[in-house]
Amino acid sequence: MISTNRIFNCYKDELKYQIYSKTLLLIFIISISLAAINLYGLVSKAEGAYDVYVRTYNEFKDAGIDVEAMLKSPLNRDIKQTGSDRLTKVDNPVRFQFEEAGIASQLLKGPNIITNTLEWLDFVFFPIIFTLLGIHFVSYDYKYKTYKLKVIKAKWNKLFAGKLFALFTCTFFIFISTLIASYIIGLYFHSQVVNRIPLEQFSSLPQIDNNKLIIQLVFSLFICIFFALIGFLMGILFKSFILPTIIFLVFNLILPVLGKYDIRNMIAIISHEIFEFKGRFILFMPAYIPLYQSITLLVAIAILIIAASFLYLSRQGKYYN
Amino acid sequence: MIEITNLTKRYGKYIVFKDLNISFPTNKFTLITGPNGSGKTTLLKCLLGLEKYTGIIKFSNKSIYDILDEVQVVYDNCPLYANLSGYQNINSLGNNLLNQVEELLPKIHIDKKMLDNKVKNMSFGQRKKLGFILALAQKPKYLLLDEMTNGIDYESLLQISDILKNSDQLMTIIAIGHSLEFYSPLVDHLVIIKNNTVVSQEEIKCSGGGLVDLYKQNI
Numbered sequence: 001m002i003s004t005n006r007i008f009n010c011y012k013d014e015l016k017y018q019i020y021s022k023t024l025l026l027i028f029i030i031s032i033s034l035a036a037i038n039l040y041g042l043v044s045k046a047e048g049a050y051d052v053y054v055r056t057y058n059e060f061k062d063a064g065i066d067v068e069a070m071l072k073s074p075l076n077r078d079i080k081q082t083g084s085d086r087l088t089k090v091d092n093p094v095r096f097q098f099e100e101a102g103i104a105s106q107l108l109k110g111p112n113i114i115t116n117t118l119e120w121l122d123f124v125f126f127p128i129i130f131t132l133l134g135i136h137f138v139s140y141d142y143k144y145k146t147y148k149l150k151v152i153k154a155k156w157n158k159l160f161a162g163k164l165f166a167l168f169t170c171t172f173f174i175f176i177s178t179l180i181a182s183y184i185i186g187l188y189f190h191s192q193v194v195n196r197i198p199l200e201q202f203s204s205l206p207q208i209d210n211n212k213l214i215i216q217l218v219f220s221l222f223i224c225i226f227f228a229l230i231g232f233l234m235g236i237l238f239k240s241f242i243l244p245t246i247i248f249l250v251f252n253l254i255l256p257v258l259g260k261y262d263i264r265n266m267i268a269i270i271s272h273e274i275f276e277f278k279g280r281f282i283l284f285m286p287a288y289i290p291l292y293q294s295i296t297l298l299v300a301i302a303i304l305i306i307a308a309s310f311l312y313l314s315r316q317g318k319y320y321n
Numbered sequence: 322m323i324e325i326t327n328l329t330k331r332y333g334k335y336i337v338f339k340d341l342n343i344s345f346p347t348n349k350f351t352l353i354t355g356p357n358g359s360g361k362t363t364l365l366k367c368l369l370g371l372e373k374y375t376g377i378i379k380f381s382n383k384s385i386y387d388i389l390d391e392v393q394v395v396y397d398n399c400p401l402y403a404n405l406s407g408y409q410n411i412n413s414l415g416n417n418l419l420n421q422v423e424e425l426l427p428k429i430h431i432d433k434k435m436l437d438n439k440v441k442n443m444s445f446g447q448r449k450k451l452g453f454i455l456a457l458a459q460k461p462k463y464l465l466l467d468e469m470t471n472g473i474d475y476e477s478l479l480q481i482s483d484i485l486k487n488s489d490q491l492m493t494i495i496a497i498g499h500s501l502e503f504y505s506p507l508v509d510h511l512v513i514i515k516n517n518t519v520v521s522q523e524e525i526k527c528s529g530g531g532l533v534d535l536y537k538q539n540i
Contacts, residue, residue: 006389013413017402020409145400149414152369152394155386 006154010162011169013150014137018170023136027129027174028181031121035182038120041280042107043189049104050197053097060094070094081285102202107279108193111210113186114179116279118220121178123271123283124252126220127227130171131248134231137167139241160313164232164306171228175221212274219274223267226298229305236309260287263301266294322347323368323463323493328376330360330367337363337517341376345510346524350485350494352504354536355514361497364514365467368495369394380463388463393456397468399449407436407443407451414455421458429454429480445472453481457488464488466496470503478503501532508532513539 018024060067075096078089090096107116141147150159193199234244257265268286277283323345330337337360345351353361366372369392370385380388401410411422426433429450440448449472456464470478485494485507496504513521513536521539525531 016409016413017405020405020413021402140402144402144404145398146402146414148371148396148400149394151371152392153389155389 003158006158007162007165010150010154010159011165013153014163014166015169017140018137018166021140023133024170024174027133028177031125031129031174031178032181032185034121034125035117035178036185038117038280039108039113039182039186039189042104042116042186043193045280046101046104046107046193047196049097049101053094053101056093056097067094071098075099098202099205101197102205103208103278105193105197105199105202106205106208108186108190109208111213112208113183113190114213115210115216115275117179117182117186118216119275119277119279119283120281122220122223123267123281126175126224127252128249129174130224130228131231131234131252132245133170133174134167134228134233135235135238135241135244135248136231137163137170137228138232138235139239139244142235142239143241156313157310160310164309167228167232168225171224172221175224179217208276208278215274219270222298222302226263226302229302229309233305233309233312236312257284257286260289261297263298265289266298269294270298322381323495324377324379325368326377326379328364328367328374328378330363330372330374338374339518341519343512343519343522345493345495347381347493348490349509350496350504350507351510351512352508352532353495353497353512353514354499354501355520359514360517361514362467365394365465365495365497368465391462392465393459393461393463394465395449395453395456395467395469397471399445399452401440401448401452403441404439406439410440410451411436411455415458418455418458421460422454425454425458425484428484430477446474446477449473450477450481457484460491462492464492464494466494466498468498469496470498470500482507501536505532511535515539 057067060070070092071094073092073095075090075092077096080087080089106112141150147159153159154162231244231248234248235241238244238247252264257268259265265286266289268283269289269291271283272286273291275283325341325343325345328341328343329339341364353364355361363372367374368378368385370378378385380392385392402413405413408419411419415422423433426436431447431450431454435443435447436451440451443451449469453466453469469481473481482503488494496507498504508525510524511521511532512519521535525535
């Protein structure tokens with residue numbers, strides 16, 4: 001009971017610091033801004049796709065072709081994938097542009113807003129944001145040398161357990177609040193799209209199937225926690241903010257995917273199962289490994305990271321100078 | 322009573338202490354002094370459980386980890402969150418003891434308004450005083466002071482001295498330092514460390530230059 005109380009006190013102290021230092025607010029603003037950029041891009045995409053459709057329609061009509069017949073005719077696509085490049089050949093450009101405009105106009109509708117926000121943030125921005133958050137959670141007490149005070153309030157394992165739970169809480173809070181805010185922004189943008197594009201003409205098109213929303217949310221939250229844990233471990237190993245941040249950014253943004261067991265490849269394997277990438281972001285095609293192997297390995301890595309963090313902490317000196 | 326029995330501390334092959342035995346009397350003021358590099362700070366780290374060692378350290382027959390709530394320490398460099406205000410530091414490091422801290426502020430010449438400032442804008446002495454009252458406000462049974470007098474002006478030293486004088490009946494205070502003139506009116510028990518061992522451990526209640534004489538005799 002005393003142990004639980006000590007962990008809870010450490011947890012509360014962590015949250016207080018994050019609130020006072022405005023870290024949560026800053027990350028929330030960054031996440032919302034990134035989500036808003038994507039949603040605004042979806043508005044442009046919908047408008048652009050509609051313009052292209054109208055232009056294509058008029059061009060074919062001016063050429064004396066029966067465009068209404070074309071619109072009713074089926075569309076055949078010949079897709080060729082070369083590495084990450086995808087070439088799509090179509091036999092019915094009017095119908096193709098009609099469908100493209102119809103899909104683009106649906107991206108800001110209801111739950112599709114959430115899916116598109118997740119597709120946009122999950123694979124570049126959330127990994128960076130939450131890794132940096134994890135590094136920050138561990139490193140700020142090294143920076144201010146306040147571990148020396150904190151390890152007198154609670155034993156190191158309880159102190160870091162409190163930190164870890166606070167990190168999970170903040171990750172969850174930022175994740176949920178970003179999605180709620182982006183949903184509200186998306187609804188506003190959708191109202192703008194409705195004003196500019198006569199959406200009723202696309203009502204004959206099938207609606208985007210969004211029955212994987214729950215699994216998308218769970219997987220996205222896992223990604224956030226996974227990278228927060230990576231940051232947590234890096235913060236413990238390097239005891240500073242700058243160096244692990246640079247190392248992670250080089251790994252995530254500059255180094256190519258190092259093989260099928262690279263975590264980015266394993267994440268991509270799962271992502272292609274649950275996301276369709278119809279919005280502005282298209283994830284690279286991963287090297288094949290079975291889905292269950294990706295899931296098992298990622299969960300195992302997350303558990304190993306927690307174990308490694310506490311093992312390393314148990315071996316290092318406690319006088320955090 | 323804090324009892325250290327057969328304390329041995331080594332860094333690799335270098336032995337800092339070997340079979341050290343010290344007793345710190347309850348509700349008394351103990352000063353640990355000695356030349357630079359004699360191992361005073363290492364002893365403090367061992368007392369706080371921040372270093373691995375062999376031997377036994379007991380606080381009233383309990384391990385430090387069983388009485389963490391009863392221990393407070395003021396470090397020489399006085400770690401605080403420089404990016405937060407004084408009040409925010411009190412809230413996040415001081416277990417919600419704002420009222421107790423505010424009661425102590427006038428005794429140590431700290432204006433409440435100063436606590437609105439970020440710690441990075443405070444002088445070293447102001448930070449140290451804030452760290453001191455933060456520790457004191459928690460009414461610990463054991464108060465450890467590492468080089469408490471460094472960076473503090475004369476008037477504040479007198480105020481701190483008064484506070485400590487009134488507190489040493491309520492808590493066991495262990496101070497590490499060299500300012501013998503400052504500690505002279507406070508000390509009940511003196512421990513002198515030299516060459517990584519205790520060369521003198523005496524029950525005293527001296528005034529004036531008594532401590533200086535004792536120090537000269539042993540060093």
